[in-house]
Amino acid sequence: MTKILVINAGSSSLKYQLYDMTDESVLAKGRVERIGMDASIIVHEPTGREDLRYVEEILDHTAAVRVVLQKLTDPKYGVIESIEDIDAVGHRIVHGGEKLTKSMLINDEVKQEIKRLFDLAPLHNPAHLMGIEAMEANLPNVPQSVVFDTAFHSTMPPMCYMYPIPKVLYKKHMVRRYGFHGTSHQYVSEQAAKFLNKPLESLKIITCHIGNGASVTAIKDGKSFDTSMGMTPLEGLMMGTRSGDLDPAIVPYTMVKEELTVNEVNSMLNKHSGLMAISGLSSDMREITDNMDTDPNAKLAFDMFEYRLRKYIGSYAAALNGVDVIVFTAGIGENSVILRERVCENLTYLGVKLDPERNAVRSGEDRRISADDSKVEVLVIPTNEELMIARDTYRLVQELQPETV
Numbered sequence: 001m002t003k004i005l006v007i008n009a010g011s012s013s014l015k016y017q018l019y020d021m022t023d024e025s026v027l028a029k030g031r032v033e034r035i036g037m038d039a040s041i042i043v044h045e046p047t048g049r050e051d052l053r054y055v056e057e058i059l060d061h062t063a064a065v066r067v068v069l070q071k072l073t074d075p076k077y078g079v080i081e082s083i084e085d086i087d088a089v090g091h092r093i094v095h096g097g098e099k100l101t102k103s104m105l106i107n108d109e110v111k112q113e114i115k116r117l118f119d120l121a122p123l124h125n126p127a128h129l130m131g132i133e134a135m136e137a138n139l140p141n142v143p144q145s146v147v148f149d150t151a152f153h154s155t156m157p158p159m160c161y162m163y164p165i166p167k168v169l170y171k172k173h174m175v176r177r178y179g180f181h182g183t184s185h186q187y188v189s190e191q192a193a194k195f196l197n198k199p200l201e202s203l204k205i206i207t208c209h210i211g212n213g214a215s216v217t218a219i220k221d222g223k224s225f226d227t228s229m230g231m232t233p234l235e236g237l238m239m240g241t242r243s244g245d246l247d248p249a250i251v252p253y254t255m256v257k258e259e260l261t262v263n264e265v266n267s268m269l270n271k272h273s274g275l276m277a278i279s280g281l282s283s284d285m286r287e288i289t290d291n292m293d294t295d296p297n298a299k300l301a302f303d304m305f306e307y308r309l310r311k312y313i314g315s316y317a318a319a320l321n322g323v324d325v326i327v328f329t330a331g332i333g334e335n336s337v338i339l340r341e342r343v344c345e346n347l348t349y350l351g352v353k354l355d356p357e358r359n360a361v362r363s364g365e366d367r368r369i370s371a372d373d374s375k376v377e378v379l380v381i382p383t384n385e386e387l388m389i390a391r392d393t394y395r396l397v398q399e400l401q402p403e404t405v
């Protein structure tokens with residue numbers, strides 16, 4: 001029971017990693033992108049072997065799952081002999097709501113609940129269910145588990161998760177803050193404590209997961225106290241294509257002025273805002289930083305992104321009454337030297353002192369980027385949501401079949 005396949009199904013993509021849990025090694029990973037469009041891109045990277053990349057029409061998630069299983073067992077590019085060698089499948093699920101607060105094996109009730117939450121994560125949950133059902137169709141006898149982005153944040157107190165609006169909306173329609181990227185915030189906070197060789201419970205930590213989707217979490221006693229995403233992954237920071245926080249009055253106002261439907265305004269805020277909207281250039285931080293010295297729109301996009309992130313860090317330092325550790329992670333957090341520099345140069349009032357040489361190092365390792373005399377430890381910890389999902393899945397299948405342990 002050691003080979004665990006981890007699936008992260010998005011609306012138009014499906015990412016996968018196959019682990020051997022005897023030593024937590026990755027046997028292969030890859031992704032199918034542009035599912036349902038005319039030219040899907042397939043990337044398969046078996047460890048220690050030649051990578052494969054090609055274009056083919058993949059109509060839906062069931063077809064994408066078939067491609068993944070074929071690649072994993074392919075005579076040339078495969079890493080296992082048969083799909084029977086896969087012992088369990090773990091799925092990332094963005095929204096678990098109030099009921100699904102820990103990782104679990106999939107059953108009909110769990111699937112129903114994921115479905116009930118479609119409205120709260122319209123970009124993510126429908127795709128996850130497609131991924132689950134496609135896997136079930138292809139591997140009917142293999143146990144499958146779900147690991148929720150929201151789970152780590154279920155420790156938030158009501159003061160942090162309630163919105164100051166009529167309570168009936170919470171009772172009737174689940175309107176409250178849930179938070180996301182929890183698997184990542186949890187992983188990097190645990191790694192940070194290990195790196196510093198200090199008990200996790202003794203640290204006040206602010207974790208910044210800055211990828212295409214981005215969120216900040218305030219962690220105390222090893223638990224999520226507050227986080228920047230809310231009922232949906234739209235609240236909080238400015239992101240690649242998402243607005244993050246704004247005056248809610250903008251929604252009805254623009255709907256009236258521009259004659260937008262509910263779907264159109266949702267799409268505007270989720271898919272056509274953020275870095276993309278302000279720069280008019282790209283949602284990709286690399287393109288923004290490459291162009292910001294010459295393009296004023298790219299500069300404004302970067303400045304807003306950085307400023308909004310810094311304000312959250314400041315407010316979470318207030319929420320925790322101080323901060324011992326700031327962690328940067330995910331695509332931008334791990335890679336953008338300039339973003340980390342700009343954020344930290346304006347946090348000196350907290351006692352943050354960045355070491356520019358350490359900050360400039362490019363590496364896939366956990367690392368300190370603050371100076372030795374900084375009052376706050378500033379770390380870069382590469383996230384690994386897939387490993388967390390594989391670990392939880394492995395634990396759940398072991399509990400299921402204790403005789404094989």
Ligand SMILES: Nc1ncnc2c1ncn2[C@@H]1O[C@H](COP(=O)(O)OP(=O)(O)O)[C@@H](O)[C@H]1O
Pocket residue numbers: 210211212213240283284285286287330331332335336337
């Ligand atoms: N070297 C780099 N410098 C700056 N930004 C980078 C670099 N590499 C990746 N990124 C940024 O990371 C973001 C994607 O992050 P990622 O965590 O992969 O997002 P997601 O998982 O939400 O798709 C993009 O904005 C991309 O530009």
Ligand SMILES: CC(=O)OP(=O)(O)O
Pocket residue numbers: 094149180181211212213214233
């Ligand atoms: C919750 C969320 O925003 O996820 P992602 O960053 O993968 O879009």
Ligand SMILES: [Mg+2]
Pocket residue numbers: 211212213330
């Ligand atoms: Mg991500």
